[in-house]
Amino acid sequence: NAMRRQASGQIERGTGWVPCQTLSRRYTDRHILRKSGSGLVGGEGFQRAALHTSVPRLPPGHGPNFRYLASDTSVPAVLRREGPLAGARVFSGIQPTGMPHLGNYLGALETWVALQDRYPSVLYSIVDLHSITLPQDPARLRINVLDMTACLLACGIDPERSILFQQSQVSEHAELSWILSCLTTMPRLRHLPQWKMKSKRKDEGSTSSSTVGEDQIQHLELAQDLARIFNNRFGDLFPEPRPILSTTRKVKSLRDPTAKMSKSDPQAMATIHLSDSPDDIVLKIRRAVTDSTSEVTFDPAGRPGVSNLVSVHAAVAGLTPEEALGRARGLDTGAYKLLVADAVVQRLRPIREEMERLRADRGHLERLLARGAQRARELAAPVLKDVRHRVGLS
DSSP states (O other), X not given: OXXXXXXXXXXXXXXXXXXXXXXXXXXXXXXXXXXXXXXSSSSSSOSSOXXXXXXXXXXXXXXXXXXXXXXXXXXXXXXXXXXXXXXXXXXXXXXXXXXXXXXHIIIIIHHHHHHTTXXXXXXXXXXXXXXXXXXXXXXXXXXXHHHHHHHHHHHTOOTTTSEEEEGGGOHHHHHHHHHHHTTSOHHHHTTSHHHHHHHHHHHTTOOOXXXXXXXXXXXXXXXXXXXXXXXXXXXXXXXXXXXXXXXXXXXXXSSOTTSBOOTTOSOGGGOOBTTOOHHHHHHHHHTOOOOSOOBOOOOTTTOHHHHHHHHHHHHHHTOOHHHHHHHTTTOBHHHHHHHHHHHHHHHHHHHHHHHHHHHTOHHHHHHHHHHHHHHHHHHHHHHHHHHHHHHTOO
């Protein structure tokens, strides 16, 4: 109550925390207000980030300076702060396992770009160490890292406003991950949905699995647990990382609108990649699964196919679903698909063209990654040095 009264007073001066309507029993004011600034995230070595490949775009007009545990219905919003967060640091990573698709762009990469202007310290990593948890062709992996670098730059990641680095070039990242992983237990890991899924798929002989979507909340909970365990055992050092999510709808597969769009989908027509040509985009959207009703409506539960198209149209055109429906008035689903395709083509064209230009200069991309790794190591090295001293390794 004292913190809430203090927060209310700060709000009147425009400098404090804004209490939201709902507080989870697990995530109380004490946890949220406990500490801010650098810690497990932000290039200081920990592998699970406050953002990841599937972090959704933030609501228009609000900006990405929300700090809350999630904004979908499964996890309540906790607190937000108005204005840039002094001393806060944001970190996220993406695996170089294929070309990002439209869902990655709308759900994560757009937000990444916006965060560069809202936070004082922003780091993005191409997490190649994550990717080798599954078999990778070495030559293909090297190419994928540079292609992902070109893609991120083309989407708007600016090495002058953020730190872009290759995970394996910052050894502190992996070493701190090992130290922190020694603080957890197998029973704790077995609570994670991704652990269960990967264990099951390994038993079935599957060679593909990805860590995306709402499952990242589970990984952040593990990171928060590890921060608390480390601080209790070795002294207060790490603040607890917080995810930054929004209510933006996930882009669904064009062939199965009940499933999310995926880089690894075996159906070529299911996914729109950022490198797709305009002709490819038009073809894929024209073949998108809808239903036998020609009218365009927005009913995700009853009509997931056409509703997915409305969501895509709204996202790429900067509209609400209601506004997108207004533009679809008088069109059947066939004609509406062409309208959606044109909007997607116009949105992705400059990204594709810039990506092609950047991919032609591999040396430039390698130099950018080397510079980013150096800057990340400058942040990570003193933290790891402190950690090693606390745990008795130096």
